[in-house]
Amino acid sequence: MIKTVSILGSTGSIGTQSLEVCEKHGIKVTALAAHSSIDMLEQQARKYSPSVVCIYRDDKYAELKKRLADTNIKVLCGMEGLCEIAVMDESDIVLNSVVGMVGLLPTLTAMEAGKNVALANKETLVAGGKLVTDLVKKKSIKLYPIDSEHSAIFQCLQGNKREQLSKIILTASGGPFFGKTYDELRAVTKAQALKHPNWDMGNKITIDSATLMNKGLEFIEAKWLFDLEPEQIEIVVHRQSVVHSAVEYNDYSVIAQMGVPDMKIPIQYALLYPDRMECPTGRLSLTDYGKLTFDKPDFETFKCLSAAIEAITRGGAYPCLVNSANEEAVRAFLNDEISFIEIGEIVLSVLDKFEYFDINDYNDVTKADTMARDYVRGIVSDRK
Ligand code: MN
Numbered sequence: 119m120i121k122t123v124s125i126l127g128s129t130g131s132i133g134t135q136s137l138e139v140c141e142k143h144g145i146k147v148t149a150l151a152a153h154s155s156i157d158m159l160e161q162q163a164r165k166y167s168p169s170v171v172c173i174y175r176d177d178k179y180a181e182l183k184k185r186l187a188d189t190n191i192k193v194l195c196g197m198e199g200l201c202e203i204a205v206m207d208e209s210d211i212v213l214n215s216v217v218g219m220v221g222l223l224p225t226l227t228a229m230e231a232g233k234n235v236a237l238a239n240k241e242t243l244v245a246g247g248k249l250v251t252d253l254v255k256k257k258s259i260k261l262y263p264i265d266s267e268h269s270a271i272f273q274c275l276q277g278n279k280r281e282q283l284s285k286i287i288l289t290a291s292g293g294p295f296f297g298k299t300y301d302e303l304r305a306v307t308k309a310q311a312l313k314h315p316n317w318d319m320g321n322k323i324t325i326d327s328a329t330l331m332n333k334g335l336e337f338i339e340a341k342w343l344f345d346l347e348p349e350q351i352e353i354v355v356h357r358q359s360v361v362h363s364a365v366e367y368n369d370y371s372v373i374a375q376m377g378v379p380d381m382k383i384p385i386q387y388a389l390l391y392p393d394r395m396e397c398p399t400g401r402l403s404l405t406d407y408g409k410l411t412f413d414k415p416d417f418e419t420f421k422c423l424s425a426a427i428e429a430i431t432r433g434g435a436y437p438c439l440v441n442s443a444n445e446e447a448v449r450a451f452l453n454d455e456i457s458f459i460e461i462g463e464i465v466l467s468v469l470d471k472f473e474y475f476d477i478n479d480y481n482d483v484t485k486a487d488t489m490a491r492d493y494v495r496g497i498v499s500d501r502k
Pocket of ligand 1: 266
């Protein structure tokens with residue numbers, strides 16, 4: 119069992135829940151990194167006494183260093199700091215719950231150094247899927263998924279033969295706009311899009327859940343994590359978020375993983391694997407739910423979802439392009455620069471805009487990322 123962990127993205131929703139899990143099971147936190155919340159990072163540093171902390175935003179570095187001057191904690195900043203934490207000898211595992219493309223390089227750096235990774239950062243696999251899976255093989259390291267759906271699939275694979283798996287069933291909550299028509303989505307406000315029925319998450323991922331881009335990204339991640347063809351992944355809308363996903367074997371036996379919608383269960387499974395211990399969460403009572411429902415997704419209305427699936431079916435840089443375009447489009451939506459449905463229109467248009475090219479190294483990822491962001495910024499500024 120692991121004893122020490124470095125947490126990248128410690129002040130976010132996954133980060134804070136990971137710290138709860140560490141506290142519960144006596145896992146020592148060796149390093150913490152956050153994007154910009156220095157108040158919370160300072161608090162966490164005092165409570166968990168890591169040997170190193172990192173603040174991503176350079177302009178917050180001096181202030182954090184000053185605040186922690188009375189401690190022995192080393193203070194780092196920027197991408198360099200994240201990567202330094204990613205390779206620390208003292209950590210048994212690196213938990214990466216950074217939001218966005220920023221998370222890819224620290225994951226690759228950790229893996230190059232032979233570190234096992236517990237992964238909550240979606241972009242790592244969406245943008246760098248091939249690079250990451252090649253490294254997992256080359257370095258014989260373990261990659262534990264933290265996302266509830268991928269953790270569910272990972273759990274359903276235990277004790278069975280991978281080659282006898284026929285497909286996976288990736289469940290989706292459907293978000294706040296399930297059942298709405300495309301026309302009805304024209305008037306969606308930011309406040310409506312930021313209200314998710316089952317999960318409490320950061321703004322970026324909450325919008326991604328409303329557009330179903332989140333499920334599109336998870337589709338791409340599942341392809342890489344479990345070495346599947348796109349045709350082997352079925353998305354099913356399951357409003358209650360109790361069945362976290364399922365797998366089907368050659369005999370058509372379907373095995374699902376269930377639990378209350380609480381990320382601490384998958385976080386804990388990634389950190390304690392293969393052990394199962396009491397989790398600081400509630401128990402599932404199926405009779406409290408009474409009914410569980412399953413529906414087909416609406417690919418016409420939720421264009422981000424179709425765009426993501428088309429991107430991974432085409433391969434090459436398309437998943438990366440679509441993901442970066444989405445990040446920029448969501449940012450523009452949160453800045454009141456574009457409407458809700460325009461996010462999907464912009465993301466889908468990326469597939470026509472760019473020619474196919476391969477991702478062979480990190481520079482190719484950066485190239486695709488810049489191309490997609492410039493393209494979306496161009497669209498947004500033409501508007502003004
Ligand atoms: Mn998920």
